[in-house]
Amino acid sequence: MKYDYLVVGAGLYGAVFANEAKKKGKKVLVIDRRDHIGGNTYTKEIEGINVHIYGCHIFHTSNKEVWNYINQFAEFNNFINSPVAVYKDELYNLPFNMNTFSKMWGIKTPEEAKKIIADQIKDLNITEPKNLEEQALSLVGTDVYEKLIKGYTEKQWGRDCKDLPAFIIKRLPLRFVYDNNYFNDRYQGIPMGGYTKIFEKMLDGIDIELGVDFLKKKGRFDAEKIVFTGQIDEYFDNVYGPLEYRKVRFETEVIDKENYQGNAVVNYTEREVPYTRVIEHKHFEYGTQPKTVISKEYSEEWKPGDEPYYPVNNEKNNALYEKYKELAEKEGNIIFGGRLGEYKYYDMDKVIEAALNMAKKELS
Numbered sequence: 001m002k003y004d005y006l007v008v009g010a011g012l013y014g015a016v017f018a019n020e021a022k023k024k025g026k027k028v029l030v031i032d033r034r035d036h037i038g039g040n041t042y043t044k045e046i047e048g049i050n051v052h053i054y055g056c057h058i059f060h061t062s063n064k065e066v067w068n069y070i071n072q073f074a075e076f077n078n079f080i081n082s083p084v085a086v087y088k089d090e091l092y093n094l095p096f097n098m099n100t101f102s103k104m105w106g107i108k109t110p111e112e113a114k115k116i117i118a119d120q121i122k123d124l125n126i127t128e129p130k131n132l133e134e135q136a137l138s139l140v141g142t143d144v145y146e147k148l149i150k151g152y153t154e155k156q157w158g159r160d161c162k163d164l165p166a167f168i169i170k171r172l173p174l175r176f177v178y179d180n181n182y183f184n185d186r187y188q189g190i191p192m193g194g195y196t197k198i199f200e201k202m203l204d205g206i207d208i209e210l211g212v213d214f215l216k217k218k219g220r221f222d223a224e225k226i227v228f229t230g231q232i233d234e235y236f237d238n239v240y241g242p243l244e245y246r247k248v249r250f251e252t253e254v255i256d257k258e259n260y261q262g263n264a265v266v267n268y269t270e271r272e273v274p275y276t277r278v279i280e281h282k283h284f285e286y287g288t289q290p291k292t293v294i295s296k297e298y299s300e301e302w303k304p305g306d307e308p309y310y311p312v313n314n315e316k317n318n319a320l321y322e323k324y325k326e327l328a329e330k331e332g333n334i335i336f337g338g339r340l341g342e343y344k345y346y347d348m349d350k351v352i353e354a355a356l357n358m359a360k361k362e363l364s
Ligand code: UDP
Pocket: 085, 094, 148, 149, 150, 152, 153, 156, 168, 169, 171, 172, 267, 269
């Protein structure tokens, strides 16, 4: 065999696995159907600004091993994500914290905020939240839910909040302190110079073929084992029917202004505004370029042939995924990994952790 491993997909899972395999002296070929490496974390320079082409990626983790690992490939700046939410003509800090509550209700203390939330939910009798709506209401009450969660979530997922899993909203911190940090993690930042450089380093010395669709050319490759990071349902020709995904459409424009919105991330939480958020890329790296680049994000239902971004991890899809996973376990000499291979709403640090664990198991 020419290669020990064929890695399908040059995103984070594939690149980490490939790098680990190379370190163990394995011969690796990485292929991707896109014409670039980096998967959805890919960044491209426009007007001197590193633009997050497939949506913004802010690195955050509490896992020291993962943090040390990624820091081998880039230096991270001290960016802290503090999005702003616009609801009609009102503006709030995210995540849900004392700044949000103070602005919403004109109060100052945590006790006042907790009392208002408790009063708002006392008649709802939610003991064990069964879905995203119940989870959100039980955490932050009706005002925050109606203004900052309901519209955004329904745009983002194209589904009613009652039909979405509770865990999605638990991604966001809820705090009764004045702290706008969107994450609770110990380590956070943006790689200075963009994400693509990380992948160039990870894949240095490894054979790469871009613009190659593995599923159309399965027989062409000569490798002992495959690491597949594409869609698991597509790999199996959708035999049980397709899993559902959300895709994101971006309207990216260069604006002849130094500073457009004063923040990297501004969420538009009302249903009537068609996009979910506007990203101003330069602010991730404290850019001082004379122009700016912004991307409006429109969340849309995915259909075959589109780029998948988010797995829709509700009960129906998770059950379907389990069937594909059974097939995967029976398929010899192949590892399925990453957001698409494992059909999981993974953050970057969790993808790295999963790939490192798999590499340890596989290469020891
Ligand atoms: N969310 C919300 N309002 C906001 C931001 C997020 O209701 O202004 C909810 C929404 O349901 C979203 C989830 O929180 O899907 C997770 O948001 P996150 O920012 O983690 O999503 P990502 O950055 O992965 O798109």
